[in-house]
Amino acid sequence: MLWGCAWCASIESSMSEVTRGKVSAGLARRRRKERLFRLCGMLATTVGIVFLVVFFADLIGKGSSAFRQTFLRLEISFDTAVIAPQGSIDLQYADFDLLARNALRDLFPDVSGRNPLRELNRLLSVGAGYQLRDMLQQDPGLLGSVQSVWLPASSSVDMLRKGNIDASIDAALRPISDAQLAWVAALQRDGRLELRWNRAFFSNGDSREPELAGIRGALMGSFYMLLVTLALALPIGVAAAIYLEEFAPRNRWSDLIEVNINNLAAVPSIVFGLLGLAVFINWATLPRSAPLVGGLVLALLTLPVIIIASRAAIKSVPPSIRDAALGLGASRMQVVFHHVMPLSLPGMLTGAIIGMSRALGESAPLLMIGMVAFIVDVPGGFSDPATALPVQIYLWADSPERAFAERTSAAIMVLLGFLMLMNLAAVVLRKRMEQKW
Amino acid sequence: MSDRMSKAKDTLPEQPSDIGKTVGNVRSANPYVVAENVNVYYGDNHAIKNVSLEIGTKEVIALIGPSGCGKSTFLRCLNRMNDSIENARVSGHISLAGTDIYSKDLDPVALRARVGMVFQKPNPFPKSIYDNVAYGPRIHGLAANRAELDNIVHTSLERAGLLKEVIDRLDEPGTGLSGGQQQRLCIARTIAVDPDVILMDEPCSALDPIATARIEDLMYELSEDYAIVIVTHSMQQAARVSQRVAYFHLGSLVEVDETNRIFTNPRHRLTEDYITGRIG
Numbered sequence: 001m002l003w004g005c006a007w008c009a010s011i012e013s014s015m016s017e018v019t020r021g022k023v024s025a026g027l028a029r030r031r032r033k034e035r036l037f038r039l040c041g042m043l044a045t046t047v048g049i050v051f052l053v054v055f056f057a058d059l060i061g062k063g064s065s066a067f068r069q070t071f072l073r074l075e076i077s078f079d080t081a082v083i084a085p086q087g088s089i090d091l092q093y094a095d096f097d098l099l100a101r102n103a104l105r106d107l108f109p110d111v112s113g114r115n116p117l118r119e120l121n122r123l124l125s126v127g128a129g130y131q132l133r134d135m136l137q138q139d140p141g142l143l144g145s146v147q148s149v150w151l152p153a154s155s156s157v158d159m160l161r162k163g164n165i166d167a168s169i170d171a172a173l174r175p176i177s178d179a180q181l182a183w184v185a186a187l188q189r190d191g192r193l194e195l196r197w198n199r200a201f202f203s204n205g206d207s208r209e210p211e212l213a214g215i216r217g218a219l220m221g222s223f224y225m226l227l228v229t230l231a232l233a234l235p236i237g238v239a240a241a242i243y244l245e246e247f248a249p250r251n252r253w254s255d256l257i258e259v260n261i262n263n264l265a266a267v268p269s270i271v272f273g274l275l276g277l278a279v280f281i282n283w284a285t286l287p288r289s290a291p292l293v294g295g296l297v298l299a300l301l302t303l304p305v306i307i308i309a310s311r312a313a314i315k316s317v318p319p320s321i322r323d324a325a326l327g328l329g330a331s332r333m334q335v336v337f338h339h340v341m342p343l344s345l346p347g348m349l350t351g352a353i354i355g356m357s358r359a360l361g362e363s364a365p366l367l368m369i370g371m372v373a374f375i376v377d378v379p380g381g382f383s384d385p386a387t388a389l390p391v392q393i394y395l396w397a398d399s400p401e402r403a404f405a406e407r408t409s410a411a412i413m414v415l416l417g418f419l420m421l422m423n424l425a426a427v428v429l430r431k432r433m434e435q436k437w
Numbered sequence: 438m439s440d441r442m443s444k445a446k447d448t449l450p451e452q453p454s455d456i457g458k459t460v461g462n463v464r465s466a467n468p469y470v471v472a473e474n475v476n477v478y479y480g481d482n483h484a485i486k487n488v489s490l491e492i493g494t495k496e497v498i499a500l501i502g503p504s505g506c507g508k509s510t511f512l513r514c515l516n517r518m519n520d521s522i523e524n525a526r527v528s529g530h531i532s533l534a535g536t537d538i539y540s541k542d543l544d545p546v547a548l549r550a551r552v553g554m555v556f557q558k559p560n561p562f563p564k565s566i567y568d569n570v571a572y573g574p575r576i577h578g579l580a581a582n583r584a585e586l587d588n589i590v591h592t593s594l595e596r597a598g599l600l601k602e603v604i605d606r607l608d609e610p611g612t613g614l615s616g617g618q619q620q621r622l623c624i625a626r627t628i629a630v631d632p633d634v635i636l637m638d639e640p641c642s643a644l645d646p647i648a649t650a651r652i653e654d655l656m657y658e659l660s661e662d663y664a665i666v667i668v669t670h671s672m673q674q675a676a677r678v679s680q681r682v683a684y685f686h687l688g689s690l691v692e693v694d695e696t697n698r699i700f701t702n703p704r705h706r707l708t709e710d711y712i713t714g715r716i717g
Contacts, residue, residue, distance in 0.1 A: 249523075250523050318560075320556060320558055320560035321560060321562060321563075322521075323518070323554075323556055323560065324556065324560040324561075324562065324623070324626075325562070325572075326518065326521060326549065327516065327518065327549060327553065327554035327556070327627070328549065328550075328553070328572060328573040328576070328626065328627070328630060329546045329547070329548075329549035329550040329573065329576065329577060329630065330546070330572075330576050331546050334576055338572075338576075339562060343563065
């Protein structure tokens with residue numbers, strides 16, 4: 001074309017027609033491939049979303065009922081003859097259960113005989129007595145008065161009320177007798193049976209009685225544990241990342257360290273549990289089942305995650321900023337603390353939060369260091385015996401009572417709620433602190 | 438670095454003075470920076486081959502040459518920025534006002550306070566304009582109080598020709614300025630620590646012609662107080678701003694001379710080929 005010769009031009013146009021033909025033939029194929037790929041991608045995403053929706057729907061369907069609990073309204077007479085026979089009241093030994101039992105008996109005066117009475121009493125939770133004791137402890141003036149009180153019903157009544165027990169099957173196969181069914185129906189008619197907010201679930205520790213079991217102990221255990229983990233893993237991880245990235249010479253040793261940090265991140269968590277058992281409990285004789293040891297083990301587990309995330313964050317700081325500071329005569333330390341650290345902090349904190357949420361969801365290593373024990377008391381410190389949320393879920397999922405099933409789901413909801421909060425915090429943090437270039 | 442240097446000296450045979458290989462005149466009437474037989478190795482790559490060059494006080498010298506010829510590497514030797522590059526070795530002798538800058542006792546931090554550097558891409562810190570300029574004086578403790586610091590910042594911005602444009606927004610981030618303004622901010626930041634020499638590594642390659650012209654004017658003004666070593670790909674720029682030109686080729690310093698002479702009557706074939714556009 002350049003030479004303007006007609007012969008060349010004709011050759012060229014026929015050439016380009018051939019080329020164009022080839023291109024358009026290939027174009028259809030390329031489009032088809034792209035459509036297919038897009039379809040596959042959409043399919044994969046849809047499958048993922050469907051699973052997620054099914055999982056959440058199931059979880060919420062099963063677990064949400066645990067946040068409400070069946071209560072019985074009884075007219076309790078704080079009878080001096082029952083709880084203070086000697087004139088003064090002994091909160092430890094006074095028979096508060098009897099107050100509740102008497103009130104229930106008054107509602108069904110025609111029940112008599114040892115066994116029917118025992119069955120009647122079983123409608124009430126063993127927690128009823130504790131609740132009455134706490135009321136009296138708070139307000140001693142109640143002694144001798146008659147109060148209308150909502151007391152927790154037993155878990156069988158609760159399950160019946162929530163429709164989890166089929167009343168039509170043979171009496172021997174259900175945990176509630178025909179007589180009890182009649183009493184519950186009567187109470188229901190009188191408006192004495194009601195589903196109310198289940199405060200115990202958030203304020204109690206674990207219990208053998210489902211209606212009294214709560215996640216407070218596990219929550220506090222997890223809280224103390226994560227505190228230890230954060231206090232150890234964040235400073236050590238960030239310091240290690242800064243040293244490796246900014247100061248360590250690149251040689252065979254630093255390569256070896258790098259490979260091993262990556263390996264460490266891939267070690268199964270139960271192995272860390274065994275390590276904790278051997279080192280912290282057997283050798284260092286730290287207390288068993290304690291959040292302190294759990295936190296130490298989880299710190300080991302989180303450390304590689306934080307180091308890797310922090311190193312990536314440090315690497316993403318443009319070298320031009322380091323050059324600028326070095327060129328002005330900043331020392332390497334000043335370069336790190338004046339420029340690299342502030343710029344990589346969002347990435348480091350995001351890594352720390354993601355590491356923390358992994359630690360929060362970890363159960364296997366805690367099994368090895370005794371945090372799987374049945375612990376009723378809410379831990380008040382780092383060395384008190386405790387469990388953690390995921391371990392509590394494991395324990396409840398293992399329990400035979402029907403009522404623990406909904407509590408398991410509810411505890412999973414709480415755990416997932418915390419995990420989502422933490423991940424949200426990571427996203428928000430990154431968005432807000434991200435430096436625009 | 439200095440032990441790396443001594444190692445280099447041990448392993449490399451002492452090379453004879455190679456000045457004869459460079460045509461023209463490497464000497465300066467009033468030398469401030471003196472480089473003798475400088476060799477730089479990146480691992481096995483011999484990046485700078487036996488370069489000797491003198492840079493005069495308050496002189497603007499341009500380093501030109503095709504890509505990869507080592508001019509930037511040589512520039513970075515002058516304030517030891519090569520220190521931070523893994524497996525870079527420097528041998529030879531570079532002195533600043535008579536002090537060996539690669540000697541064991543010399544702290545690169547002190548050196549870089551005297552030899553400022555402006556980079557190819559404007560690289561202001563993601564901080565306010567004020568903090569960008571104040572950073573150097575702050576780390577070197579040049580200002581006793583806020584008023585002195587204000588004074589330094591204002592003078593430096595004024596000298597970089599930026600003060601009028603930013604006087605009412607010193608608190609805004611330096612990264613929000615235009616490319617040319619950012620580069621002048623970087624120059625203000627450099628002169629805020631009151632160096633003797635300013636190294637410029639293709640300072641205008643990321644800028645449009647108008648911003649380039651402003652920077653070139655600025656260089657002309659700054660040359661009254663500072664020695665300026667500028668690496669540039671633009672021969673017009675070298676011709677406009679510099680008094681002397683050094684032509685590098687494949688790590689060797691081929692020719693050094695007065696700017697006029699290099700562009701009108703180069704002595705070396707390679708120089709002539711380059712400035713006439715046959716290599717580049």
